[in-house]
Amino acid sequence: ACGTTESSNSGAGADGSGEVRKIKVATFLRTDHLYTRDNVNMWIEKMEEELDNVEIELIGGPEAVPEDSLFSSAQSGIVDVAFFFGSDSRDIVPRSESLRLSPYSPSEERENGYSDWLAEEYEQAGLTYLGRWLGGFGYHFWTNKEVNSIEDFKGLKLRSNPFYLDIIQNLNATPVNTLPGEVYTALERNMVDGFAFPLLGPSEDGWTEVTKYIIDEPFAEQSAVILMNSDSFSQFTEEEQEKIMAITAEYEEEMLKHFADLNEKEMENIQADGVSVIKLSDEESKKFHELVNETIWKQLEDFLDEEEFEKAKGFLLEESQ
Amino acid sequence: MNWVETLIIIVAALLLLLMIRTPVAIAFTFLNIITAIFIWGGEAGLIHVIQSIEGSLTSFSLVPIPLFIFMGEMMFQSGIAPKMIEAVDKWFGRLPGRLSLMTVAGGTLLSTLTGSSMGSTAILGSTMLPDMRNKGYKDPMTIGPILASGVLAAMIPPSSMGVLLASMGGLSIGDFLIAIIVPGLLMATIAAVYLIIRAIIQPDLAPTYEIKHISLKEKLSHTVIYILPLGLIIFLVIGLIFLGIATPTESAALGTLGSAILAAFHGRLNMETMKKSLVGTIKITGKILFVIAGSRLFSEILSFTGVTRNLISIVQDINLAPIFILLMLIAILLVLGLFMDGLSILMISLPIYMPIAGALGFDPLWFGVLILVCIEIGFISPPFGLGLFVMKSVTKDTSMGRIYAAAFPFVALYLAVIALIILFPDIALWLPSIMSD
Amino acid sequence: MVKKLSRYLDVSENFFAFIAALLILFITISIILEVVFRLFFNISFSWVHELSEYTLLYLPFLTAAWLLRYNDHIVIDLIEPILSPRVKYVLDIIIILIGIFVSVILVWFGFITVADYFSSGLRSQTTLKIPKGYIAIIIPLGSVLLLFEFIRILYRKVFSAQNLAGNGEEGGI
Ligand code: NA
Numbered sequence: 022a023c024g025t026t027e028s029s030n031s032g033a034g035a036d037g038s039g040e041v042r043k044i045k046v047a048t049f050l051r052t053d054h055l056y057t058r059d060n061v062n063m064w065i066e067k068m069e070e071e072l073d074n075v076e077i078e079l080i081g082g083p084e085a086v087p088e089d090s091l092f093s094s095a096q097s098g099i100v101d102v103a104f105f106f107g108s109d110s111r112d113i114v115p116r117s118e119s120l121r122l123s124p125y126s127p128s129e130e131r132e133n134g135y136s137d138w139l140a141e142e143y144e145q146a147g148l149t150y151l152g153r154w155l156g157g158f159g160y161h162f163w164t165n166k167e168v169n170s171i172e173d174f175k176g177l178k179l180r181s182n183p184f185y186l187d188i189i190q191n192l193n194a195t196p197v198n199t200l201p202g203e204v205y206t207a208l209e210r211n212m213v214d215g216f217a218f219p220l221l222g223p224s225e226d227g228w229t230e231v232t233k234y235i236i237d238e239p240f241a242e243q244s245a246v247i248l249m250n251s252d253s254f255s256q257f258t259e260e261e262q263e264k265i266m267a268i269t270a271e272y273e274e275e276m277l278k279h280f281a282d283l284n285e286k287e288m289e290n291i292q293a294d295g296v297s298v299i300k301l302s303d304e305e306s307k308k309f310h311e312l313v314n315e316t317i318w319k320q321l322e323d324f325l326d327e328e329e330f331e332k333a334k335g336f337l338l339e340e341s342q
Numbered sequence: 343m344n345w346v347e348t349l350i351i352i353v354a355a356l357l358l359l360l361m362i363r364t365p366v367a368i369a370f371t372f373l374n375i376i377t378a379i380f381i382w383g384g385e386a387g388l389i390h391v392i393q394s395i396e397g398s399l400t401s402f403s404l405v406p407i408p409l410f411i412f413m414g415e416m417m418f419q420s421g422i423a424p425k426m427i428e429a430v431d432k433w434f435g436r437l438p439g440r441l442s443l444m445t446v447a448g449g450t451l452l453s454t455l456t457g458s459s460m461g462s463t464a465i466l467g468s469t470m471l472p473d474m475r476n477k478g479y480k481d482p483m484t485i486g487p488i489l490a491s492g493v494l495a496a497m498i499p500p501s502s503m504g505v506l507l508a509s510m511g512g513l514s515i516g517d518f519l520i521a522i523i524v525p526g527l528l529m530a531t532i533a534a535v536y537l538i539i540r541a542i543i544q545p546d547l548a549p550t551y552e553i554k555h556i557s558l559k560e561k562l563s564h565t566v567i568y569i570l571p572l573g574l575i576i577f578l579v580i581g582l583i584f585l586g587i588a589t590p591t592e593s594a595a596l597g598t599l600g601s602a603i604l605a606a607f608h609g610r611l612n613m614e615t616m617k618k619s620l621v622g623t624i625k626i627t628g629k630i631l632f633v634i635a636g637s638r639l640f641s642e643i644l645s646f647t648g649v650t651r652n653l654i655s656i657v658q659d660i661n662l663a664p665i666f667i668l669l670m671l672i673a674i675l676l677v678l679g680l681f682m683d684g685l686s687i688l689m690i691s692l693p694i695y696m697p698i699a700g701a702l703g704f705d706p707l708w709f710g711v712l713i714l715v716c717i718e719i720g721f722i723s724p725p726f727g728l729g730l731f732v733m734k735s736v737t738k739d740t741s742m743g744r745i746y747a748a749a750f751p752f753v754a755l756y757l758a759v760i761a762l763i764i765l766f767p768d769i770a771l772w773l774p775s776i777m778s779d
Numbered sequence: 780m781v782k783k784l785s786r787y788l789d790v791s792e793n794f795f796a797f798i799a800a801l802l803i804l805f806i807t808i809s810i811i812l813e814v815v816f817r818l819f820f821n822i823s824f825s826w827v828h829e830l831s832e833y834t835l836l837y838l839p840f841l842t843a844a845w846l847l848r849y850n851d852h853i854v855i856d857l858i859e860p861i862l863s864p865r866v867k868y869v870l871d872i873i874i875i876l877i878g879i880f881v882s883v884i885l886v887w888f889g890f891i892t893v894a895d896y897f898s899s900g901l902r903s904q905t906t907l908k909i910p911k912g913y914i915a916i917i918i919p920l921g922s923v924l925l926l927f928e929f930i931r932i933l934y935r936k937v938f939s940a941q942n943l944a945g946n947g948e949e950g951g952i
């Protein structure tokens with residue numbers, strides 16, 4: 022038996038006992054995905070290096086813990102750490118819905134109190150918020166028809182998911198539900214005219230083979246967070262806990278650089294693949310971002326009560342407006 | 343407990359449960375429950391079991407299963423499928439094992455419609471099997487070719503398994519979908535040749551009943567009445583995918599509509615047909631989905647406990663000539679295929695396999711094709727192939743032993759295809775290479 | 780009394796199966812309509828995918844007990860021919876007990892999970908935002924019927940053995 026009951030009772034003992042603490046890590050995306058394969062190990066290596074008697078086991082991705090039970094698995098301690106992504110937590114931790122609206126870097130989030138505000142609510146759900154594992158890049162629309170204005174989105178059939186359904190509808194485009202495995206075929210046969218995705222990914226998944234344009238107007242931030250089961254976290258001494266936070270903060274800087282480099286290269290790669298980059302005019306760009314931001318803020322408003330919503334605005338809008 | 347012990351205990355317990363005739367779904371779920379209590383602790387673990395059942399079934403990629411089964415039931419219950427078979431039969435004349443060959447031909451055609459081996463096996467099983475049995479065909483010539491042809495769904499585009507493999511393995515999806523065509527057709531051809539030989543050697547397996555002389559006029563009229571409309575519907579569905587009007591998944595629903603229209607055209611769309619088709623559909627779908635829920639969590643547990651990771655990473659530590667490593671990689675896939683479903687195998691193996699292939703200098707496209715064939719062999723390889731379960735669910739009176747026996751020759755034949763692809767990589771690489779020129 | 784309970788069980792199972800059949804019709808028709816509406820009116824129903832997915836969970840649990848009644852679950856019957864009636868009887872009892880155990884767990888923890896879902900207000904991460912409790916509730920509901928069906932089979936097995944009836948029982952493992 023290697024369950025969590027054992028590890029959560031094992032207590033502190035960084036130096037004295039020398040007992041090895043085993044930490045199971047699971048990721049939202051498969052472990053060889055562009056977003057995880059080097060990135061997650063960067064955090065794991067740092068942790069193992071800087072903490073004594075800690076052994077971290079990367080359990081795997083959705084093949085071991087499916088996407089939609091990753092959050093609850095971290096809550097119940099089936100895994101100790103989740104590299105979690107998305108909206109599965111929004112009913113339990115409504116504040117997490119605001120993650121994708123943050124204009125700040127992780128270190129800025131720590132400074133302006135936004136991180137603490139999030140952490141408070143995660144803690145109530147039995148989870149310790151450690152930090153972010155993706156950041157510094159947003160989503161793009163990729164299309165097969167040239168889009169130079171908001172008007173051009175009208176009538177486009179865009180691959181949809183709940184995350185950007187409202188945006189697609191507000192752009193007067195037609196959302197089409199398409200399985201990940203069917204996106205390629207759907208693009209190839211003009212079943213859809215485009216999709217939304219960050220810069221990184223479509224090329225590796227082969228979608229750029231059948232995509233003509235990328236609209237270089239990134240929107241929304243990644244809601245990717247590292248969460249640790251609170252009982253697992255409390256087995257560490259206070260000193261170690263601070264260290265874990267510091268390690269993660271340091272990791273975030275490296276992670277940002279890692280993806281900044283990848284993104285820079287990727288912009289060249291996709292153009293070599295034959296994807297043309299479209300830049301909207303200043304006016305259209307402004308209209309586009311207003312529309313997108315309004316949509317996401319509207320969604321958040323439905324999710325948070327008034328007081329919480331105002332707080333979110335306080336953290337995330339203060340300086341940008 | 344180390345992973346070897348875990349593996350042995352879990353698999354032995356599963357085999358034992360199945361041996362004593364525990365329903366497959368119950369056996370998987372029982373073992374999942376016990377393991378969950380053991381590794382995750384009582385309450386948390388068992389809630390995880392419930393969540394996993396919920397999560398693994400609420401997946402749109404499974405939607406073609408009920409739809410294709412519904413389509414097959416409708417074609418069969420309305421009497422269109424038997425009529426169609428008869429009409430084709432009139433042309434095939436005295437060819438040995440002609441209904442079995444028709445199954446392979448029909449399965450190949452169906453593969454251009456569907457990307458789901460489960461759906462394809464279900465539709466072939468519910469349309470072809472009853473009629474072949476009426477004509478006195480025996481298992482090796484009925485169940486065998488149906489299983490063999492169901493596999494083709496993944497080997498001939500559209501192929502959801504193929505797309506997933508390519509995108510997860512970092513291959514060009516377009517190139518990969520082209521690369522699997524020739525191997526897929528090779529599989530179909532080898533199966534057909536085998537069936538002809540078997541029918542010649544053992545004529546009693548596929549009796550060549552006396553056929554009356556049929557005038558050309560009758561042949562033509564039957565073709566016009568029974569085959570042509572079906573062809574139109576097939577072309578309609580393919581056309582809809584091709585024109586970008588429907589996704590392959592949606593086309594399964596349109597196929598059902600097509601079969602309903604066809605039934606109406608023959609005056610057979612009535613309450614009785616509808617009722618029988620629906621009952622048949624929920625029976626087959628219900629039991630298959632229950633098994634899928636159980637086997638998916640079983641695969642997750644094998645991953646969670648590190649069993650599969652360790653099994654695969656053995657290869658990484660081994661120092662052998664590339665060809666031996668390749669054979670080991672294939673052997674491991676085949677072993678996993680005995681117990682696990684294809685998607686789980688893909689998710690577990692690809693992250694480790696593709697880097698190994700890269701390090702050994704294998705052509706990734708060729709290597710991907712080999713992986714896909716291995717996974718599809720797992721679909722029909724005893725003791726647990728989802729294809730075998732689908733077969734069992736469409737013909738409940740046939741014992742599992744008979745289904746296993748009928749599957750074996752085709753497992754062997756498809757292993758031979760793997761050998762051929764290893765010896766002659768051009769089988770996989772030729773078509774993509776001329777396409778890119 | 781027993782007969783009456785048995786009748787109730789039959790009726791419930793048939794009702795569940797009936798719902799399953801309706802769901803099949805529903806997803807088929809709604810997917811067809813989605814394609815047609817998208818093609819002609821550029822309108823897309825985002826609920827079609829979602830409801831089809833829930834149907835996939837509902838189908839096996841709506842039919843599990845009903846299939847068991849007709850002895851129609853997938854079974855690997857390799858050793859069936861070589862079993863003596865006595866060994867077969869003992870194995871059948873073991874299988875039924877396993878079945879009862881599995882159903883009890885699915886019912887109990889199914890209801891706990893559903894209660895958790897409702898109390899934490901969990902909703903599907905989709906457009907419809909359906910409370911997840913309504914999605915998962917079919918697991919314990921279907922398993923309740925499955926449990927009763929296993930109990931009925933057990934009752935018949937034991938009862939018919941006492942009467943040395945030997946065979947002639949309906950359904951069963
Ligand atoms: Na196919």
Ligand code: NA
Pocket residue numbers: 679680681682719720721722723724725726727728
């Ligand atoms: Na198998």
